[in-house]
Amino acid sequence: MSPAIHLQASDGPARLLLVDDEPQIVRALTPALTAAGYSVETAATGEAALSQMAGNPCDVVILDLGLPDMDGKEVIRRIREWSEAPIIVLSARDLESEKIAALDFGADDFVNKPVGVGELLARVRASLRGRERRFTAQPSFKAGDLEINFPNRRVQVQGDEVRLTPREYDLLRTLARHAGRVVTHKQVITSVWGPEAQVDAQFVRVLVAQLRQKLELEPSAPRIVLTEPGVGYRLKADDDA
């Protein structure tokens, strides 16, 4: 495991807030997160998480959706009222609608329980990078074979220029903005067709298929634009496992 790359705004190690009411999960995750170089705080209830965030804001929140005192979505909504800190939802629920709702409420990403610490750490890093990008607009994006030049809207795969339609480019740009993190169908529709558009998720699937035809070596086994079943899409980031 390579040492973690910290891109937090403040000096010192990035601070994580781990919110889960199951003590064994907290016990199991804390050592690895600490070993990866983060300073880890924990909370067992939504109220505790909110007061901890208010007292000493953390850089990333890892949040279990099933809390004893309040719905995890409510915690997300209340954090988002004033904080832009990345929120990664950690959930044993396999209801797609819950994940979508959590993302639409402002969560940045989600991981399903059970999860290996390797994957969780990768998501934490992606979140921190995404936050970094929000503060400093990068003129270009590079991940694996893919390279995007934002000012002149140029896209290259393995150095070869790829010609995209305006919609395909908007989709790719949206995914790149959230590289490594999941983007829901609704988020894609909002940024490609506009917030008022009455567009079915089927349109998004068609557009993604078109984009894959142009970017992927093997469109049926995508390696750049990945599908999160039932939820949305994820653009593979540089250091994804």
Add this chain to the structure above:
Amino acid sequence: MDSERDTALRVAYFTYDVEAARFESLAAFGSSSGDLTLKIGPISSRTILRYAAAFAIVALFTGLAEYIYQLSHLLRLSALFLAAVLVVAYWLGAGPAYFAAFTAFLAFNFYILGGRTPLSFASWESILTLGVFFFTAMLTGSLTGRLRDEAQKAMVRARTTQILFDATRDFSATPDEAFIHERLAHHLAAAAGGGALVLTGAATFASPAGLAVSEDLRRRALALGEVDSAAGAVTTFAEGWSLRPLYADGVSLGVAAWRPPAGGKHAAEAQTLLAILADAGAAAVARAHLAAAKSNAEARARTEELRNALLSSISHDLRTPLAAIMASASSLQEFGETFDAATRRDLTATIQEESERMNAFVANLLNMTKLEAGALAVTRIRFGVQEVVDRTMRRQQLAHRRTVVEAAPFAELEASGDPVLFEQALGNVVENAIRYSPAGSTVRIACERADGEAVVRVTDEGPGVPGEDIGRIFDKFYRSPSVAATAGTGLGLSIARGFMEAMGGAVTAANRPKPERGLAVTLKLGLAPQ
């Protein structure tokens, strides 16, 4: 003439007798089918009686006139006879009035005047008298008739309203379809006088009970029910039967049939009322259908809700230990060298504890299935209760990192049963106590011997269970509202009860007496024979 008009009226309004109905209570009408007989016969005894009454009145007035003549020798007494005609016309209607006019004229002319004045029968004065008598009879009789018509119409309206009211009140009393069909037949029969049937694909409802239904009628009725165009129409059939398909919301619900009493018939108004009655019944049946569909849908939704809750609960109970195991194992794999010995030990302990917890959960699910299928194998051996209690305590303390205290050790307590099942039942009860009481509070286990039984009591310091729900906590999937936020399947205690009862034991629960708080669950099992 009179009897014709009268008959016409009677046929029009339901074959019942105006005079008789006047003295009938309206409520009694619906069921007194005996009064609904239609009379189309030539002259009824009542008519004869009315003419006789007219004759008697004229005779009375004649007597009065004779008496006045004897007193005063006045002969201008035609006004008195006019009064007699008026009285008859008012009381007895137009027919008897004409009869009275003629009789009064004869009595006046021949009895009072006869031989006393030079006036003859053919004189102008007597013709005038006769004319005035007849004119009075006609005018008064028709006025009285009209009054009666109005009264009768009002009564029929009231009766119609009453019939429909009674019927709809009956219909709305229940969502039971068979009952509505039965009441519809009853009300139709009461209104029609002869009898009624309600035929559905599955059953036939007849009123009066035991009414003979010919195969032809049944076939015709069922055929009608399948023809859309028959909706909203009354079809007639042999033996005076009228048929009306029961339709509501475009769905055929069967056929209603009715007939008048033998030899009678129904007028258009009566048929309309009966058809409305049938339609009200159809609407009630349709409403019952909807109510049944609604309650089915609600039951389905509840089942669905329960299934979702159960699935999400099982998924939570399986995935939480799995997540802890996965996180610990992957942490050890990725950071194994950098962790200190204590952290490594902690992580491996977590893996072990969580595996045990998962194993216990899977065992519970399996046993539940066996219990449901009746495939649970129960052995009956002598075992030490204390030993099982100790083992359960150790295991639960480890798994939950909570304090479980043994309040009353009882080394020589021996019970007869299946120690494996008893341990699982006790484990579920203790786990329940730990799960639903605040972290840091103590769970106590006490053993005793009472009434020839080994008794193990588990008490916690949790919120207890609301009084009215205490009996339900052993029901499968039941979860107390006071612990709704804590994950759980509602299976543990129901399995505990299943196991205890399979061994001939019992498990009960009670809130601890105030001021203590929490729940006390008691397991009882027969003592081993000495």
